[in-house]
Amino acid sequence: xxVETCGLTKRYxxxxxxxxxxxxxxxxxxxxxxxxxxxxxxxTLRLLMGLMRPxxxxxxxxxxxxxxxxxxxxxxxxxxxxxxxxxGHLSGRENLELTRRLLDLPAWEVARVLDxxxxxxxxxxxxxxxxxxxxxxxxxxxxxxxxxxILILDEPTNGLDxxxxxxxxxxVRELPDRSGSTVLISSHQLDEIDRVATHVGxxxxxxxxxxxxxxxxxxxxxxxVVVETASPARAIAIAREHGxxxxxxxxxxxxxxxxxxxxRSAASALNRLLCVAGGIHVHSLVxxxxxxxxxxxNAPSMAN
Amino acid sequence: MAPxxxxxxxxxxxxxxxxxxxxxxxxxxxxxxxxVAGFAFFHQLRLGKSASWDMMLTSSAAIWSFFMLPMSVxxxxxxxxxxxxxxxxxxxxxxxPRPRWxxxxxxxxxxxxxxxxMSVLLAALTSLAVLVAGWWEPTAAATGSxxxxxxxxxxxxxxxxxxxxxxxxxWVALRFSSFVPALAVGICGTFFAVVATSARIGLVMPxxxxxxQLAADPARAQLALGIGFVGGGVVLAMMLFALSRREIxx
Numbered sequence: 001x002x003v004e005t006c007g008l009t010k011r012y013x014x015x016x017x018x019x020x021x022x023x024x025x026x027x028x029x030x031x032x033x034x035x036x037x038x039x040x041x042x043x044t045l046r047l048l049m050g051l052m053r054p055x056x057x058x059x060x061x062x063x064x065x066x067x068x069x070x071x072x073x074x075x076x077x078x079x080x081x082x083x084x085x086x087x088g089h090l091s092g093r094e095n096l097e098l099t100r101r102l103l104d105l106p107a108w109e110v111a112r113v114l115d116x117x118x119x120x121x122x123x124x125x126x127x128x129x130x131x132x133x134x135x136x137x138x139x140x141x142x143x144x145x146x147x148x149x150i151l152i153l154d155e156p157t158n159g160l161d162x163x164x165x166x167x168x169x170x171x172v173r174e175l176p177d178r179s180g181s182t183v184l185i186s187s188h189q190l191d192e193i194d195r196v197a198t199h200v201g202x203x204x205x206x207x208x209x210x211x212x213x214x215x216x217x218x219x220x221x222x223x224x225v226v227v228e229t230a231s232p233a234r235a236i237a238i239a240r241e242h243g244x245x246x247x248x249x250x251x252x253x254x255x256x257x258x259x260x261x262x263x264r265s266a267a268s269a270l271n272r273l274l275c276v277a278g279g280i281h282v283h284s285l286v287x288x289x290x291x292x293x294x295x296x297x298n299a300p301s302m303a304n
Numbered sequence: 305m306a307p308x309x310x311x312x313x314x315x316x317x318x319x320x321x322x323x324x325x326x327x328x329x330x331x332x333x334x335x336x337x338x339x340v341a342g343f344a345f346f347h348q349l350r351l352g353k354s355a356s357w358d359m360m361l362t363s364s365a366a367i368w369s370f371f372m373l374p375m376s377v378x379x380x381x382x383x384x385x386x387x388x389x390x391x392x393x394x395x396x397x398x399x400x401p402r403p404r405w406x407x408x409x410x411x412x413x414x415x416x417x418x419x420x421x422m423s424v425l426l427a428a429l430t431s432l433a434v435l436v437a438g439w440w441e442p443t444a445a446a447t448g449s450x451x452x453x454x455x456x457x458x459x460x461x462x463x464x465x466x467x468x469x470x471x472x473x474x475w476v477a478l479r480f481s482s483f484v485p486a487l488a489v490g491i492c493g494t495f496f497a498v499v500a501t502s503a504r505i506g507l508v509m510p511x512x513x514x515x516x517q518l519a520a521d522p523a524r525a526q527l528a529l530g531i532g533f534v535g536g537g538v539v540l541a542m543m544l545f546a547l548s549r550r551e552i553x554x
Contacts, residue, residue: 049399052551074401085393089326098319102400142396 032193132159341429378490467536
């Protein structure tokens with residue numbers, strides 16, 4: 001495992017910010033770390049990087065226990081943090097030069113990461129004159145110094161324009177194949193994670209409620225059917241009365257079935273029930289793959 | 305990741321020095337001694353009569369240690385700390401594979417290094433000011449010859465006795481992200497040092513310890529030097545321990 005935590009817990013006074021989080025980030029994975037604002041993502045990342053001491057639990061980065069040897073553990077990751085921490089009175093190149101020296105890397109490394117992030121042309125300008133997007137790219141360049149085995153990206157598309165977002169996505173997707181890196185992306189934007197991640201962990205109220213490969217999670221053991229009807233409220237009541245697992249979704253209702261293989265027969269049973277027994281006109285009844293969005297939406301109920 | 309970083313303190317110090325490029329702290333380090341030298345120049349012209357080199361140099365050291373040094377240290381430490389507080393650079397610095405105390409010790413060493421440079425600059429600019437004032441107004445030319453060894457030794461003692469002042473001010477400046485606590489402590493300290501010039505408590509008051517190097521009583525000067533230098537070393541060590549253990553520096 002590239003990153004592994006066990007029972008990671010952090011309190012701020014009485015407030016439980018991170019509650020027994022046990023996460024496993026496989027090597028060469030793009031792990032999307034999802035959660036709403038205040039879910040505990042930033043605190044978890046700070047614990048992973050050794051910026052905070054956990055109240056309980058352990059963190060292993062590339063097999064190294066962060067609590068025992070933070071310096072050795074931190075040789076394995078580079079991070080793009082939300083607060084970039086660039087010195088505005090220095091140029092982008094000079095800012096990278098500082099980190100390069102602290103990492104004892106060869107001088108050409110700065111030119112390499114500037115080239116990779118297409119920042120060479122702006123590198124001699126003072127960082128105080130940079131746009132947010134340029135700072136974000138420079139932050140990525142700094143995280144890439146020394147080609148770390150694990151890249152921790154905290155909200156990497158913040159401040160980027162549409163083109164920049166697409167470049168960032170492409171860049172992140174290619175990283176595992178290109179340099180063998182593992183990427184841990186924290187975001188509250190589901191769409192962002194859905195487009196790049198191979199694995200996902202969803203944090204809710206400090207607890208990791210969902211974790212696994214995106215493929216497995218989408219496949220899951222359940223399937224859904226979206227039903228469009230003239231009277232959804234009544235349809236929900238009837239369906240629930242007969243033991244169907246249904247939820248409203250806007251003007252629609254979504255029925256979830258545990259056995260994917262019997263989806264067709266289960267859906268037609270629901271159709272018959274609504275039309276015949278309930279006398280409700282069903283406009284459409286369409287099966288759909290369980291989306292990451294549905295998993296994300298259901299996460300709060302799993303936290304309780 | 306490529307080569308493993310050698311945890312050399314010298315690298316952290318070199319990086320800290322690199323950050324001074326085009327910084328306000330560097331500008332301040334040049335302006336403060338120049339202000340004292342400028343004052344010495346105009347004071348000599350205003351006197352309109354000659355005074356000895358010894359008196360000129362001693363009075364410049366007195367102004368420096370009495371007022372300008374405490375204020376300079378207050379501003380310098382606040383600016384040096386703000387280099388990290390301003391862009392919220394602590395998380396990045398503290399996530400790097402280096403012992404955290406290196407970062408804080410490098411910062412303290414850099415401040416002390418700047419103070420040495422400021423003392424040398426003060427000596428050079430004051431000498432220049434006295435020479436130019438004498439050339440401008442021959443009746444005000446300094447008499448005798450300058451005893452630079454004695455003057456530099458005095459500035460050296462003032463510097464050594466200011467370690468406690470540096471340690472206290474730097475600790476406050478690094479601990480709080482706002483300028484306000486550091487400036488408030490520095491201004492209050494300097495104010496009480498000025499209004500209680502001859503008080504016994506001045507011996508242990510960080511902002512007044514340096515000016516005690518000009519005391520007529522050599523024992524008092526020696527004691528102040530010991531308290532300032534050793535006390536500064538102890539407080540700096542405590543600062544390194546406390547700040548390295550802190551989880552959040554903002």
